[in-house]
Amino acid sequence: MSTSTDNMRVDEAHGPVRRAVIDYATMPSLLIFCDAVFMLTLSILVDLASTSRAATGTLSAFDFTRPLGIGILSAVTFVLITTLRGHYKPWHMARATEHVRAAFVNWTFTIFFVATVIFCLKVGDDTSRLSTGIFAALGFITVPSSHWAMGLWLRRAVESGAVRGRPSILIGDASQLDHVFPMEILERLGLREMRRFGFAGVPASMASGSLSSDELETLKSAIQFARQQRIEEIIVAMPWSSLERLDAVRARLRALPVPVKLLPDEVVHELLDAPRVDFGSSVAIEVQRAPLSCIELAQKRVLDIAVSGIALTLLLPLFAIIAVCIKLDSKGPVIFRQRRNGFGGREFTIYKFRSMSVMEDGANLTQVQRNDKRVTRVGRFLRTTSLDELPQVLNVLLGHMSIVGPRPHAIAHDDEYSKLIAGYAFRHHVKPGITGWAQANGLRGETSEISLMERRIEMDLWYINNWSIWLDIKIILRTFIEVFRNDAY
Known part of the structure; x- marks a missing residue:
């Protein structure tokens, strides 16, 4: 049988369902759009303010080609670097300090690349060194600040229900589910917890690796619920000590065309905190790092x-x-x-x-x-x-x-x-x-x-x-x- 936590719909437990206006999956695209618009606008405004023509009020003669080119190149470079490093993922943006630092580093790479392109294409004479320098310097302040603001908005939007996460369920041993992230953390990861299905107590069948009749019934209920509620992700929390038992759960969850993620138990979690390094065709965990280089x-x-x-x-x-x-x-x-x-x-x-x-x-x-x-x-x-x-x-x-x-x-x-x-x-x-x-x-x-x-x-x-x-x-x-x-x- 399921534990008492199985029968509780999270939305019902926390009152009326909050109306979402933005889907969580669209957040990276929205953040990329904001970055591109921000950098294009910043480049144009800086060039506009630093040219003598702007100062004399002859804006009709202002050439938008130069700042537009710098802005587009900077935006494309910054977006590509940030995307490749996985920093547009909403859960990463919710980590304010880490994300602001990443934005600073990504902008540094962007400026070096833009300067290299200007030098290699020999367009330095057609580019205002003053406006480009001011644009680069301001970016070190405004870009991390804008990312901090976007991260703050994202956290508040998730907490208020304005951003809708992917509906998900949690399955596993009751003792393991007690230590799984609370709902607000799951929301920041883009998940909307609908229900938890827990295996009651410590199963006597763990040693043999087979599932008891109660556990099979719980899995059956979870699969049925997932189909009815159109669940998009399943999180499994079980000890890793019995691989046969884990395989039995995985085999039954293959009936659902959704991603299934297995959380590490306490022992594995400690190892996963260590850095991972390539070791031939495999991956090794560095349990003791080398002295500082x-x-x-x-x-x-x-x-x-x-x-x-x-x-x-x-x-x-x-x-x-x-x-x-x-x-x-x-x-x-x-x-x-x-x-x-x-x-x-x-x-x-x-x-x-x-x-x-x-x-x-x-x-x-x-x-x-x-x-x-x-x-x-x-x-x-x-x-x-x-x-x-x-x-x-x-x-x-x-x-x-x-x-x-x-x-x-x-x-x-x-x-x-x-x-x-x-x-x-x-x-x-x-x-x-x-x-x-x-x-x-x-x-x-x-x-x-x-x-x-x-x-x-x-x-x-x-x-x-x-x-x-x-x-x-x-x-x-x-x-x-x-x-x-x-x-x-």
Whole structure:
């Protein structure tokens, strides 16, 4: 039998069916049309505003051929690049940050191609360098902005029901369906969930790979419903551990001329998060990525020098104020030095503003706890605001650390956790950082339980395997928000 979720029509559960005015399948064409019109209009307006004839009011003599040619070439190039990269798919446009970044990159390729065409065809003399340059520069702002606006409109249109998604049903084990996307996520993917058909409980027939009579009846009901409601897509959510059982479900769903998509279970989902690479005639999953390439290392180093150099220049007065406060508050040096393990496990000395009355750097270290008596009055403020970490910009400039990377731990703690947590040593495949993916997600302060450290290490390893320069920038921005939102101690 089906579970209780089977008998619920989503449209009925959420009240009257909302009237759709646009079909989801037409969205890519509509977005392409908007891009083409926008770029043609932008090219003409820029050329119109930058010519002396427009300034003198002799618009009748204005030649539309030149800006029209530039606009058409730019629009065709941009649309082709965006289409080939799959960025006109509505679900991609609904991801605002990712889509704006993609639009910026696609426009960059477009401008390089347009400039190459102008150079190769030797039409530079017939093209206004001023208007073309302004058109290109404005595009870096207006094109990503227009895509952000289109993505925002698309999300709101889907949520309001103005865009009609493809009617779909979900089939699978009740336990798996509980973890499937909620309706609003399915809507963003262009799907309108009509009903769920769940196999009750854990089937006793799983070991044999055959389907029980109840499961066969559920499939029969699903197929009948799909035919009556003209379902256009079926989503299956079942464990991948029994391939025979999956094949039995697939065999029966072949009676319907609609696409069937199988969602990964928890085990497979974790593997699919890893990058996929061509491996001969097959595809391999990269469960551990290679060290950063020379180009990637150069990108990261440029970002490190730029951010740390600017920070050191702007924060020098703050450094002086903090140093004076530390000296007036307690005896001891202003800067705390401690040995840490860096890239490849190589040892270096980390710099921090002293926030405690002790200068521990031995085999036995005690982590700072809440209301720790070793923390000075000024030190408590510095730790709460993370200002004690600021001198590490010197470590970044010296090349010991990076702005973003796994946080370096004391050598004594490295030795301890490397014995308790699998994969701990992999953190040393990149330079340690002032902040990291774990810190940007709120994992700061004491790790009183091994599970807290395991969670940090899990995030550090994810960062290493998924590194990009955009991820570093994202982490830097999120860290500022996290520092103001959550206190450390």
